[in-house]
Amino acid sequence: MxxxxxxxxxxxxxxxxxxxxxxxxxxxxxxxxxxxxxxxxxxxxxxxxxxxxxxxxxxxxxxxxECVLPASRIDRMIDLARTHDVTLCVSDAMLRVPGARHANLLEARMAGADIQVPGTIGDALALACAQPHREIVYVAAGFETAAPATAEALIDARALGCANFNVLSDHVLTxxxxxxxxxxxxxxxxxxxxxxxxxxxxxxxxxxxxxxxxxxxxxxxxxxxxxxxxxxxxxxxxxxxxxxxxxxxxxxxxTRAVTEAGDTNAQRLMEEVFEVRESFVWRGLGAVPRSALALRSAFAQWDAERRYPLMWGESATDSAAADAPALAAHGHASAICTPFTPLGARLAxxxxxxxxxxxxxxxxxxxxx
Known part of the structure; x- marks a missing residue:
């Protein structure tokens, strides 16, 4: 073809x-x-x-x-933006993903939380470099496609000495x-x-x-x-x-774009910056073994999970309980899923x-x- x-x-x-x-x-x-x-x-x-x-x-x-993230993790992003003096940078798609205790990031922003939507992670890094006295936390969500850009930005942050730039790694593995x-x-x-x-x-x-x-x-x-x-x-x-x-x-x-080995340069970037988590909770699926990426200890200085005292990890049982209200709110039969009303994961x-x-x-x- x-x-x-x-x-x-x-x-x-x-x-x-x-x-x-x-x-x-x-x-x-x-x-x-x-x-x-x-x-x-x-x-x-x-x-x-x-x-x-x-x-x-x-x-x-x-x-x-964005929507595979459990509701409890969305809630903790909102807690971070509300209770710490940080600028939380997220994608536009993340804004309306429902939490459990909180509605979503968009409502938190309207209530006064400092939540911004930069175009790329590079824009978020530029914002951090331009405002060295302001803590910037970038929520890095995405499958393997987005992870190399996050890795490259973290390598750049280290080279620039941009200590106020933080990444919350939510990259998941297909x-x-x-x-x-x-x-x-x-x-x-x-x-x-x-x-x-x-x-x-x-x-x-x-x-x-x-x-x-x-x-x-x-x-x-x-x-x-x-x-x-x-x-x-x-x-x-x-x-x-x-x-x-x-x-x-x-x-x-x-075959016009995918090879047997894939993009080895991108894979090298990911290998330098990330390690595979033993387990990660997906909304609607529970704990999925070795299904997400965390920052290596060499990048601990830029790791929002290490830097801010919130319980980012959760058990599958806790996540299921937190996700239940968000899922139930969408009804049982059918619903309209749009970029303005993302539903979160549904098992059936x-x-x-x-x-x-x-x-x-x-x-x-x-x-x-």
Whole structure:
């Protein structure tokens, strides 16, 4: 597939759809989980669910990187902004993610907390350098795609001697969540995943290799897909073929950007700055082993978790109790999920994704906004 032409060609899309309909066996169910926000947008914008045969079900999970954070962690961010003399820098997507004790960061900002939305982590570092007497705390949320930029900013902060710049590392890891979804019997029985559409941008960083243990250990086919609608259709066709043949391989549809080894320069940055946490609580999933990044001791001076005396860690039981009010507030049947009303993760249920005014109803296995 070429980079610019074929990925937007409607004739090619109709051909792929016809091949999917021909390949999908009536006696089978194909429950395919995607992880990438770009895939969710492509599916909703282009009405892919309506195009596919009914025996193919697309499940979105576990959610956007901001919304997978447990409600208790959102609450502690707000506590930090309210009770310490700091400027808390967050992404725009983080502002409306619900907490449990507090509504969200946006309401905390309207109530007077110093919460800002810089364009990038580099902008937050520049703010810290420009205001050396003001403590700046940047909430670094995101999957593996965003982690190299955080690592680079911390290396720059060390070189500049910017001691008032702090990072709260909330980077989470995709393959670990995938493993957890198929390894945890309770979640696995509810979601019943037959295959994974692996994310595009994350895979550009980590490559193909990390997914091979998922397809090998758990007999689940994995296809890395590009962000366009035709990429998703082609990945669905590849997964249908694997399931029909009773294969469980890791395949790379997004060969125009993803290599076997990934971006080794980005990986070296991450390795220098981060270490893998033994466990991290995800909203809706509980404690997921080795699924998030913490700062190494060499960067303790810039680590907000070490610097500010809040209990950032939580047990899965505590997190489930804290998340319950936030999840219950969204009802039990269905809701509209938009950038203005992110829902937080849900283990099951129907959620409407609203994208640029269009609503596409999808079934969510473990899904946030």
């Amino acid at each position: 070429k980079l610019t032409d074929d990925i937007r060609h409607h004739v090619f899309a109709r051909g792929l759809n016809a091949r999917i309909h021909a390949a999908a066996e009536l006696r089978r169910r194909y429950r395919l989980m995607s992880f990438c926000h770009s895939h969710a947008l492509a599916i909703a914008r282009h009405g892919l669910v309506a195009m596919l045969p009914p025996q193919i079900e697309l499940i979105h999970g576990p959610g956007c990187p 393959p670990a969540a995938m493993r957890h979804l198929v390894a945890d019997d309770g979640i696995g029985e509810r979601v019943q995943i037959n295959g994974f559409i692996a994310p595009s941008h994350v895979s550009e960083v980590i490559g193909v290799t990390p997914y091979r243990s998922i397809s090998g250990d758990f007999v689940k086919p994995v296809v890395i897909a590009g962000p366009q609608a035709i990429d998703v259709l082609q990945a669905v066709l590849m997964l249908v073929g694997q399931i029909n043949e009773c294969r469980a391989d890791t395949e790379n549809q997004y 249920g129907n959620v409407d994704i609203r994208v640029n005014g269009c609503v596409g109803r999808e079934h969510f296995g473990a899904r946030a906004s």
